[in-house]
Structure formats: structure tokens, C-alpha cells
Amino acid sequence: MDYQSILKKLMKEDERFVVMTAENRALLRDFPDKLEDRFVDTGITEQALIGSGAGLALRGRIPVIHALAAFLSMRCFEFVRTDAGFPNLPLKLVAFIPGLLSEGNGPTHQAIEDVSIMRGIPNVHVFCPANAQDCTIGLEKVLKSPNPTYIRYNTRQTEFKHSTDFEIGKAEIISKGEDVTLLVYGTLFEEALKTKEMLEAKGIKTGLMNLRMVKPLDEAAILDAVENTKNLVTIEDHFLTGGLFTAVSELLVKNNKSIPVLPISLEDHWFKPVQLDKILELEGFTPEKMSEKIQNKFFK
Amino acid sequence: MDKSRLEELKKIALQARKTILKMAVGPGCFAGSSLSLVDITTYLYNGYLNISKDNLDDENRDFVFLSKGHTVPALYSVFVENGILDKSRIDNHWDPKDDIYLHPNKNVPGIEFHSGSLGHGLGLAVGVALDSKIRKNGSKAVVIIGDGELNEGSNWESLLVAMTYKLDNLIIIIDRNKIQANKKTEDLVPLEPVEEKFKAFGCAVERGNGHDFEWLDETFSKIPFETGKPNVIIADTLRGKGVPSIQERVDRWYCSFNEDEYKELIKELENNA
Numbered sequence: 001m002d003y004q005s006i007l008k009k010l011m012k013e014d015e016r017f018v019v020m021t022a023e024n025r026a027l028l029r030d031f032p033d034k035l036e037d038r039f040v041d042t043g044i045t046e047q048a049l050i051g052s053g054a055g056l057a058l059r060g061r062i063p064v065i066h067a068l069a070a071f072l073s074m075r076c077f078e079f080v081r082t083d084a085g086f087p088n089l090p091l092k093l094v095a096f097i098p099g100l101l102s103e104g105n106g107p108t109h110q111a112i113e114d115v116s117i118m119r120g121i122p123n124v125h126v127f128c129p130a131n132a133q134d135c136t137i138g139l140e141k142v143l144k145s146p147n148p149t150y151i152r153y154n155t156r157q158t159e160f161k162h163s164t165d166f167e168i169g170k171a172e173i174i175s176k177g178e179d180v181t182l183l184v185y186g187t188l189f190e191e192a193l194k195t196k197e198m199l200e201a202k203g204i205k206t207g208l209m210n211l212r213m214v215k216p217l218d219e220a221a222i223l224d225a226v227e228n229t230k231n232l233v234t235i236e237d238h239f240l241t242g243g244l245f246t247a248v249s250e251l252l253v254k255n256n257k258s259i260p261v262l263p264i265s266l267e268d269h270w271f272k273p274v275q276l277d278k279i280l281e282l283e284g285f286t287p288e289k290m291s292e293k294i295q296n297k298f299f300k
Numbered sequence: 301m302d303k304s305r306l307e308e309l310k311k312i313a314l315q316a317r318k319t320i321l322k323m324a325v326g327p328g329c330f331a332g333s334s335l336s337l338v339d340i341t342t343y344l345y346n347g348y349l350n351i352s353k354d355n356l357d358d359e360n361r362d363f364v365f366l367s368k369g370h371t372v373p374a375l376y377s378v379f380v381e382n383g384i385l386d387k388s389r390i391d392n393h394w395d396p397k398d399d400i401y402l403h404p405n406k407n408v409p410g411i412e413f414h415s416g417s418l419g420h421g422l423g424l425a426v427g428v429a430l431d432s433k434i435r436k437n438g439s440k441a442v443v444i445i446g447d448g449e450l451n452e453g454s455n456w457e458s459l460l461v462a463m464t465y466k467l468d469n470l471i472i473i474i475d476r477n478k479i480q481a482n483k484k485t486e487d488l489v490p491l492e493p494v495e496e497k498f499k500a501f502g503c504a505v506e507r508g509n510g511h512d513f514e515w516l517d518e519t520f521s522k523i524p525f526e527t528g529k530p531n532v533i534i535a536d537t538l539r540g541k542g543v544p545s546i547q548e549r550v551d552r553w554y555c556s557f558n559e560d561e562y563k564e565l566i567k568e569l570e571n572n573a
Contacts, residue, residue: 051423054423059431082417
């Protein structure tokens with residue numbers, strides 16, 4: 001089932017679900033245009049969207065809220081923090097075209113600090129599926145969880161068969177490897193998978209973890225990798241600050257663990273607004289460039 | 301409104317004002333703007349709303365959001381009078397053992413949602429009013445907004461949504477005391493003509509004296525003012541109402557009195573009643 005089918009099924013089965021959007025219909029093309037009781041389009045708003053979503057949640061509803069990632073994470077940040085985070089209300093924020101997926105839109109639409117922003121709010125979970133298939137695997141559990149959740153929606157398609165075993169706060173362990181372990185979430189999963197294959201072709205034993213959720217982070221899986229691998233790489237389409245690299249650094253310091261870590265992310269800059277394959281090339285996120293970076297850092 | 305009910309409301313409001321002044325002793329509270337609102341909260345919680353100490357968990361009760369959260373003494377003081385809040389908890393103002401602080405929070409009975417950050421209440425009330433429309437239970441969503449608070453753009457976003465969804469179960473009360481934190485509203489960011497603004501946003505609007513229980517009763521009895529339109533009540537009020545020495549003073553938003561000042565203010569209040 002795809003995203004819309006799952007959402008429609010839940011709407012049918014469970015009266016608590018309300019679909020909301022700030023006139024962002026990309027994920028709701030099959031929803032009736034007629035405004036129904038449990039389909040609320042607030043127009044181009046973010047504060048009213050989150051505020052009214054919180055009001056609905058206060059009365060026991062689960063609003064599934066659609067807007068572009070950049071605006072949903074930043075324009076109404078204080079509303080998410082104060083009206084959803086503090087009271088721990090289950091608003092589900094479906095963030096469209098996060099990270100590199102904004103492609104040619106330009107810096108206004110680049111949500112590349114969104115993970116940092118959202119993971120900083122108590123109670124808020126952050127779900128970053130590797131692709132559309134991975135998203136549908138976790139979707140129902142994420143939407144039914146009691147926490148407010150930021151869903152870094154991912155439209156990329158894959159041939160990879162993800163594990164259907166999904167739990168909140170659990171990573172998908174693709175492989176274990178004693179030389180290096182790649183930690184990745186979201187959009188760059190496919191590139192990380194190919195990077196792993198390229199490293200293995202060079203005889204480097206490579207682990208790969210699809211984190212699925214940056215919060216709660218699968219700390220046990222990462223600490224286990226630290227014990228059983230010599231090096232870590234964090235891969236994310238996000239600013240270096242505040243995302244996975246930061247979360248892993250915090251975890252290591254908190255647990256008195258020391259291990260070489262190579263962060264692969266957007267450094268302190270916005271990316272050139274072009275098509276995804278070009279961005280991957282320009283920002284060094286292709287498997288060729290990532291495996292080269294990893295070899296230069298750890299295996300020279 | 302019959303005379304005995306009018307007298308009863310006046311009596312409750314007087315007691316509530318005493319509580320507000322008491323809360324302003326020591327570290328203090330936003331007494332000035334609480335005194336402008338307290339006649340309205342007295343009216344709402346004593347006969348108008350389907351809210352009482354016995355139905356705070358009733359699914360079909362009415363809902364109130366105090367968006368101008370700093371005037372929470374105008375709620376707590378009324379809650380004490382109708383038994384929603386135990387009087388002894390007022391003594392815990394600022395005490396770490398309780399949750400009676402400067403802004404509302406859900407650890408105090410009768411409070412539906414925390415507030416303090418301006419411009420949040422209307423969005424919440426819109427969501428609750430939408431829910432009541434889905435339930436078709438006739439429950440009302442009331443939001444109390446300060447006039448200065450209307451500077452916040454989120455109010456106007458939410459109004460557009462309220463109009464779109466024809467939320468005639470939504471009641472927006474503007475405490476129009478004409479003074480925001482430190483300035484007269486018309487000297488800072490002028491709001492008038494404020495009725496026209498709400499009308500232009502598709503609301504049905506009534507305006508009158510927010511200290512006059514008979515006007516309040518007449519006005520609230522007419523809700524919904526128009527089918528399919530959000531109800532807006534612009535209540536003209538006075539900051540510090542009831543205590544002449546602080547009434548309408550720009551510098552009496554936040555108040556902190558010592559015991560002697562408090563005694564004087566109580567005398568003033570009683571003489572003025």
C-alpha cells in the first residue's frame with residue numbers, strides 16, 4: 001500500500017484521524033477536493049495549521065498535517081514546541097521535500113536544519129524513512145504512536161527490500177562490518193548502500209545502519225556498532241550541526257566512548273538548487289565520492 | 301437579567317477582585333489587566349458556560365482558552381468563588397510546591413491548556429470548535445484575547461480558517477482595555493476601527509461595556525449572532541477596573557504590592573463597590 005492508501009485506510013478505521021494541510025496536496029492527490037469534516041485545508045498558513053491541529057489533538061484527534069518541510073519545521077516552530085511538544089499531543093507533521101528533495105527550489109525551500117530543530121523539542125519524535133517503501137513500512141506505527149512526530153517524508157523509490165520489522169526508535173541493521181559502519185537516515189540511504197558495496201569490493205568490511213528514526217535514536221544499536229567496528233561514518237542531507245553527527249557525538253561523549261567518526265553532510269552552506277543527481281555530484285554524496293572520502297580518511 | 305442574579309454576579313466579581321489583589325502581593329502578578337477581564341470571567345463561569353466543578357471531564361462541556369495568559373488571576377479568582385479551585389491554592393502563588401504561577405497550566409483545575417505566548421489561543425479554539433462540529437455536540441469554544449495581542453499575525457491566520465469552516469460555535473472575546481503592556485494601543489499600533497477588521501474577516505461582531513453584566517447577558521444570549529459566522533465580542537474595559545488609584549494606568553500592568561499597600565487597595569475597592 002502506498003502513503004495515501006494507508007492514510008485513507010486509517011481514516012476509515014479510526015475516527016481519531018484528521019487530515020490537515022496548508023494547501024499542500026502533493027501527497028493527497030486522491031483525497032476528495034470537497035472539504036469534509038475530517039479533511040481540513042487551512043490554506044497557506046502554518047501557525048493556524050499547528051494551532052488548530054493542537055486544538056483537535058486536545059480533543060483526542062490525531063491530526064496528520066501536511067506542509068513543505070522548510071515551513072513546517074521553521075515558520076511555525078514555536079507553535080510546534082509550545083502547542084504540541086510541551087503538552088505531548090500527537091500531531092503528525094508530514095514534511096514534504098525535506099533535505100535535498102527540494103531540488104531546484106532554492107534556499108527558501110531547503111529544510112536542512114529541520115532534524116536539528118525538531119529533535120531539540122522534548123517529546124517530539126523524528127522519523128526519517130529511507131525511501132517511499134521504508135516510509136509505508138513504518139507509517140502506521142508512527143501515526144498511531146502517542147507522540148508528536150516529525151516525518152521527513154521521502155518520495156525516493158527503491159528496489160531494496162527493507163525489513164518490515166519496524167519499531168519506534170529501532171534502526172534497521174542492513175549489515176555489520178568490523179572495519180567501518182555507515183550510519184544513515186533518509187534520502188541518502190541508496191547512496192550509502194552503494195557506498196557499502198564499493199567499500200566491500202575493496203575488501204573493507206562495512207556495516208550499514210538505516211536509522212529510520214533520529215529521535216528516539218537507536219542508541220543500543222549504535223553503541224553495539226561502536227564495540228564491533230573500528231570507524232563510524234554519519235551520512236545525512238542536513239547541515240553538520242544538530243543532526244545525526246551531533247546526536248552520535250552526544251551519545252559517544254555521554255557513554256565515554258571514543259571512535260573515529262567521519263561526518264558526511266552539508267557543511268555550513270546551502271546547496272546549489274538543481275536536480276537531485278546533480279546535487280549529489282556537487283555535494284559529494286555520490287557513492288563514488290563517499291567511498292573515496294571514507295577510504296582517504298580511514299584506509300589509506 | 302433579574303436583580304438578584306445581577307447582585308450575585310457583582311458580589312462574586314468583588315470577591316474575585318480581592319483575590320486578584322491578594323495575588324499581587326509580594327512577587328506580584330499582572331493585576332491591572334486581570335482586573336479589566338474579571339467581570340467577563342465572572343459572567344462566563346456563573347451561568348453562561350457549561351462548565352462547573354462537577355463537569356470538568358465531561359466530553360460535551362464548553363472550552364475556554366485564555367490566550368492572554370498573563371491575566372490568569374481573572375480565572376483563578378473566579379474558580380475559587382465557584383469551587384473549581386480550592387481557595388488554599390491561591391496562597392501557593394509563586395510557591396514551588398504548586399503550579400500557581402504567572403500563566404495558566406493544566407495542573408490547575410479548570411484550565412484546558414497552558415498559555416502565555418500570545419497569539420496561540422485562537423488557533424487552539426478553532427481546532428476545538430472544528431472537533432465540536434464533527435461531534436455535533438453543541439459544545440462552544442471560547443477564546444479570550446487581549447487587544448494588544450491582536451498585533452500577533454497568527455490571530456488573523458486563524459480567523460481566516462474560522463470563517464472558512466463557518467465556526468459559529470466559536471466565541472472570540474476581545475478584552476479591549478486599550479492599553480497593551482506599556483503603551484496605549486492607539487499610541488503604538490492603532491487597532492481601531494477594530495469591529496470593521498473582524499467584520500471584514502467574516503465574523504459577526506458585538507461591542508459594548510465589558511463591565512456591564514446586563515449588557516454581557518443580553519449579548520451572550522444572542523449567540524450565535526449569525527448562522528455560520530464566528531462570534532466576536534469586543535468588550536470595552538478598563539485596566540485596573542474597580543480600584544481607582546490603579547485604574548487606567550499604563551504603568552499598572554504588572555503589579556507587586558506590599559501588605560500595607562494591599563490593605564489600602566482593598567479599602568479602595570470596597571469603597572468603590
